[in-house]
Structures are given as C-alpha cells and as structure tokens.
Amino acid sequence: MRTAVRAELREIGIDALGMDSADDAGRAIASGGRPNVVVLEATAELLSDPRIQNLVQRVPAVLIASRTVTVSLPDTAAVLYRPIRIAEIVARVSQLSPKSRHLRE
Numbered sequence: 001m002r003t004a005v006r007a008e009l010r011e012i013g014i015d016a017l018g019m020d021s022a023d024d025a026g027r028a029i030a031s032g033g034r035p036n037v038v039v040l041e042a043t044a045e046l047l048s049d050p051r052i053q054n055l056v057q058r059v060p061a062v063l064i065a066s067r068t069v070t071v072s073l074p075d076t077a078a079v080l081y082r083p084i085r086i087a088e089i090v091a092r093v094s095q096l097s098p099k100s101r102h103l104r105e
Contacts, residue, residue: 001064001086005039008090014097022049035059037096039089042079044071060096062089 002018009016017033019025025038038055042065046052053074055061060077067081078092 004086005089005093008086009093012090012094014093016093022046022051025055026051029055036098037062037077037093039064039093042066042071042073047071047074062092062096064089 006016006018017028017035019028029035037060039062040046040052040056042063047056047063056074056076061074062078062080063073063076064084065071065073065079065081073079077096080088080092
C-alpha cells in the first residue's frame with residue numbers, strides 16, 4: 001500500500017518518501033528532512049516508539065488503523081480505518097499538506 005500511496009501523492013505534486021521503520025524516519029529527519037504530513041500504520045509497536053510519538057506531536061499525522069485490533073491512538077489530524085482505499089489516504093494527505101494547498105491556489 002505504501003508504494004501506491006507514494007506514487008499517487010507524487011502524481012499530484014507532493015514529494016512523498018516511504019519509510020520502512022522508525023529508524024528510517026529518524027535518519028531522514030536527522031538529515032534535515034521534516035515532513036509536512038506523515039502517514040502511519042497504527043500498530044502498537046510503532047505508536048509506542050518515542051521517536052514516532054514525538055513526530056506525531058509535531059507533524060500532522062494520518063493514522064491507518066484496524067477496526068479489529070485495539071491500540072491506543074494519539075491525538076492526530078486524522079484516523080482512517082481499514083478497509084481503506086488509496087484515494088482516501090491521498091485525499092486526506094492532500095488536505096493537510098501546505099504544498100498541496102499552494103498548488104491548488
């Protein structure tokens with residue numbers, strides 16, 4: 001799903017990166033990259049990582065959550081529940097992205 005979301009975001013002019021782990025995201029941010037919006041799979045492992053918790057507090061986040069698996073969800077810009085379509089994720093990121101708003105003006 002990540003590859004499809006990334007491709008669709010790039011198609012509408014949003015520079016999107018795909019990260020496999022909190023370590024990858026941490027390295028990207030440490031090297032000077034700060035995302036405008038993040039999309040995260042709402043898993044207990046990922047959401048309990050202090051680096052991800054810090055990121056979600058500073059950057060608008062779209063969480064993709066399960067209706068059948070319970071995890072504690074942080075306050076965030078949006079929570080989308082599975083089953084989800086790629087277009088729904090892209091639309092929400094587009095709404096939250098300052099670059100996207102700039103492109104539409």
